[in-house]
Amino acid sequence: xxxxxxxxxxxxxxxxxxxxxxxxxxxxxxxxxxxxxxxxxxxxxxxxxxxxxxxxxxxxxxxxxxxxxxxxxxxxxxxxxxxxxxxxxxxxxxxxxxxxxxxxx
Amino acid sequence: xxxxxxxxxxxxxxxxxxxxxxxxxxxxxxxxxxxxxxxxxxxxxxxxxxxxxxxxxxxxxxxxxxxxxxxxxxxxxxxxxxxxxxxxxxxxxxxxxxxxxxxxxxxxxxxxxxxxxxxxxxxxxxxxxxxxxxxxxxxxxxxxxxxxxxxxxxxxxxxxxxxxxxxxxxxxxxxxxxxxxxxxxxxxxxxxxxxxxxxxxxxxxxxxxxxxxxxxxxxxxxxxxxxxxxxxxxxxxxxxxxxxxxxxxxxxxxxxxxxxxxxxxxxxxxxxxxxxxxxxxxxxxxxxxxxxxxxxxxxxxxxxxxxxxxxxxxxxxxxxxxxxxxxxxxxxxxxxxxxxxxxxxxxxxxxxxxxxxxxxxxxxxxxxxxxxxxxxxxxxxxxxxxxxxxxxxxxxxxxxxxxxxxxxxxxxxxxxxxxxxxxxxxxxxxxxxxxxxxxxxxxxxxxxxxxxxxxxxxxxxxxxxxxxxxxxxxxxxxxxxxxxxxxxxxxxxxxxxxxxxxxxxxxxxxxxxxxxxxxxxxxxxxxxxxxxxxxxxxxxxxxxxxxxxxxxxxxxxxxxxxxxxxxxxxxxxxxxxxxxxxxxxxxxxxxxxxxxxxxxxxxxxxxxxxxxxxxxxxxx
Numbered sequence: 001x002x003x004x005x006x007x008x009x010x011x012x013x014x015x016x017x018x019x020x021x022x023x024x025x026x027x028x029x030x031x032x033x034x035x036x037x038x039x040x041x042x043x044x045x046x047x048x049x050x051x052x053x054x055x056x057x058x059x060x061x062x063x064x065x066x067x068x069x070x071x072x073x074x075x076x077x078x079x080x081x082x083x084x085x086x087x088x089x090x091x092x093x094x095x096x097x098x099x100x101x102x103x104x105x
Numbered sequence: 106x107x108x109x110x111x112x113x114x115x116x117x118x119x120x121x122x123x124x125x126x127x128x129x130x131x132x133x134x135x136x137x138x139x140x141x142x143x144x145x146x147x148x149x150x151x152x153x154x155x156x157x158x159x160x161x162x163x164x165x166x167x168x169x170x171x172x173x174x175x176x177x178x179x180x181x182x183x184x185x186x187x188x189x190x191x192x193x194x195x196x197x198x199x200x201x202x203x204x205x206x207x208x209x210x211x212x213x214x215x216x217x218x219x220x221x222x223x224x225x226x227x228x229x230x231x232x233x234x235x236x237x238x239x240x241x242x243x244x245x246x247x248x249x250x251x252x253x254x255x256x257x258x259x260x261x262x263x264x265x266x267x268x269x270x271x272x273x274x275x276x277x278x279x280x281x282x283x284x285x286x287x288x289x290x291x292x293x294x295x296x297x298x299x300x301x302x303x304x305x306x307x308x309x310x311x312x313x314x315x316x317x318x319x320x321x322x323x324x325x326x327x328x329x330x331x332x333x334x335x336x337x338x339x340x341x342x343x344x345x346x347x348x349x350x351x352x353x354x355x356x357x358x359x360x361x362x363x364x365x366x367x368x369x370x371x372x373x374x375x376x377x378x379x380x381x382x383x384x385x386x387x388x389x390x391x392x393x394x395x396x397x398x399x400x401x402x403x404x405x406x407x408x409x410x411x412x413x414x415x416x417x418x419x420x421x422x423x424x425x426x427x428x429x430x431x432x433x434x435x436x437x438x439x440x441x442x443x444x445x446x447x448x449x450x451x452x453x454x455x456x457x458x459x460x461x462x463x464x465x466x467x468x469x470x471x472x473x474x475x476x477x478x479x480x481x482x483x484x485x486x487x488x489x490x491x492x493x494x495x496x497x498x499x500x501x502x503x504x505x506x507x508x509x510x511x512x513x514x515x516x517x518x519x520x521x522x523x524x525x526x527x528x529x530x531x532x533x534x535x536x537x538x539x540x541x542x543x544x545x546x547x548x549x550x551x552x553x554x555x556x557x558x559x560x561x562x563x564x565x566x567x568x569x570x571x572x573x574x575x576x577x578x579x580x581x582x583x584x585x586x587x588x589x590x591x592x593x594x595x596x597x598x599x600x601x602x603x604x605x606x607x608x609x610x611x612x613x614x615x616x617x618x619x620x621x622x623x624x625x626x627x628x629x630x631x632x633x634x635x636x637x638x639x640x641x642x643x644x645x646x647x648x649x650x651x652x653x654x655x656x657x658x659x660x661x662x663x664x665x666x667x668x669x670x671x672x673x674x675x676x677x678x679x680x681x682x683x684x685x686x687x688x689x690x691x692x693x694x695x696x697x698x699x700x701x702x703x704x705x706x707x708x709x710x711x712x713x714x715x716x717x718x719x720x721x722x723x724x725x
Binding site: 024027028029031036097098100101102103 | 698699700701702705706709
């Protein structure tokens with residue numbers, strides 16, 4: 001396949017790192033829990049992109065398998081996280097993660 | 106002979122049954138188990154004793170098992186039966202059974218401790234077990250185990266009425282004061298093991314005879330340390346102060362533990378280790394002095410007591426003083442003889458006084474009694490019989506044993522006349538205070554209404570003990586003569602003025618008592634009129650001031666020291682460890698603030714740090 005050669009691997013990795021950093025910044029600075037979750041999705045997809053690109057570069061199936069795992073992980077995470085979001089909005093009447101800072105010493 | 110191990114086993118089983126059932130058994134079952142276990146032990150003791158005598162009275166031992174193996178040190182749990190052990194076993198199980206039987210009636214409807222019936226018999230059975238191990242053990246360690254076991258049971262039973270803090274205090278006092286003696290005893294035991302390399306009693310005595318020459322210092326030191334142990338357990342001066350307070354326990358306890366058996370353990374110890382004292386006449390002399398001082402002091406103290414049980418307690422101290430003095434002057438068999446007869450008549454006196462106390466609804470002050478002889482005939486006769494035996498009127502059991510001691514004491518080469526004279530004065534005092542007790546309790550005006558509620562199980566032991574107290578001297582002589590090697594038991598076989606005075610002293614005491622305390626009671630009030638007499642009375646009443654002295658010399662400084670060191674300096678180490686841990690905890694707790702984004706930041710920074718370090722390693 002040619003297109004693997006048409007885009008250099010380094011570019012894909014730079015994109016992946018950029019996406020990862022954008023997601024990380026979102027997790028660290030956003031207070032709305034929905035945006036935190038969306039930022040997490042961005043981070044995971046950045047990882048997935050790196051895996052797929054690396055798998056294609058060395059013609060190995062591992063990269064695509066890892067991406068499958070990441071999809072399953074994301075699905076599971078969303079299932080749990082949405083439950084937490086629901087509880088958060090019910091108990092604290094807010095989607096601010098800092099409103100749930102009761103659990104401290 | 107093979108049944109020897111059964112004797113301590115029955116009381117132990119009785120204890121286990123009563124202890125494990127936690128007072129859930131019906132009272133009748135408790136009484137049957139509690140008294141029956143001792144009765145079975147007594148029957149086995151009779152069978153074993155008969156086989157022993159038929160077999161020529163050869164000492165026998167029965168190996169049960171090995172306690173432990175530590176190199177050369179291999180103490181065995183072995184029972185050893187000789188004449189001395191047999192007499193002690195007979196007293197413990199025989200008199201013990203009678204007292205248990207009596208207790209089934211005395212403790213039945215106890216107003217102070219209605220739930221304690223089962224607990225009482227559990228402790229009593231445990232006591233009998235421990236006492237039997239003490240006298241049957243062929244190893245000083247087993248003896249020490251029994252020694253501490255009886256101390257524990259004594260503590261538990263003195264504090265039996267635990268709702269009154271004073272009784273708990275009395276129990277603690279008994280435990281702590283005897284612990285002083287036990288420390289001496291333990292030191293003597295360690296020293297004996299270091300010197301002779303064994304704790305087996307018979308083996309160590311044989312080795313001692315070989316290793317130490319006559320008058321050896323080591324024998325003196327060990328002998329005096331064992332004397333210290335005997336002082337604590339047998340309530341001898343200067344460790345005697347616990348016994349009068351021990352009367353806080355129920356009356357059968359006073360009869361069994363604080364008159365008939367446990368307090369004679371010291372006498373048994375010295376008699377058992379008598380080879381040591383034969384090697385060291387100096388230690389033996391101090392044994393005699395201890396006995397003399399005790400019997401002298403406590404007979405005067407008994408004269409002025411108002412509580413009937415305290416009179417008997419001081420009387421017990423005095424009579425054990427006689428035994429200890431007998432050991433000190435070499436009248437070994439006579440000491441054991443007096444131990445046996447004393448167990449009979451003092452148990453009788455305590456049980457009879459128990460019947461009186463029960464009939465008067467737990468009134469113990471003799472000045473509130475009086476005129477009871479018509480209402481309580483059986484306790485009255487029992488008390489009278491016990492008293493004449495205690496005062497050693499001719500032909501009672503106490504006469505044979507006490508006069509044997511005094512006649513041997515008079516022959517002592519070191520200070521025979523002092524020993525005999527002190528004992529004779531004390532014999533006079535004994536008759537005097539006994540007469541006073543009888544007159545105050547049973548004669549004169551009735552001051553408290555009495556309700557005799559004692560059943561057969563309380564009266565039968567009294568009647569049997571009456572027989573033993575009167576006749577114990579006749580058959581006892583044959584049993585105990587020769588249990589220990591000495592010149593036999595002295596008897597009145599030839600006339601001398603010493604023998605005459607010895608016999609006359611009790612009669613004189615009773616006559617004096619009759620005139621001073623009898624009939625009009627004018628004598629005692631006239632005597633007490635002067636201020637000097639009142640001061641003497643007060644001095645005797647507080648037991649010659651020993652408690653007062655110990656409070657100031659020992660208790661007060663100790664309490665003051667404890668106050669000074671209230672925040673124990675040793676605790677500083679532990680407390681600083683705890684406060685350091687708490688400080689770190691506070692620092693770390695600030696970090697855990699519950700904010701999700703703060704945690705995420707920490708994770709990212711931590712991860713970045715790890716990545717930097719790894720990069721540094723890989724690239725650098």
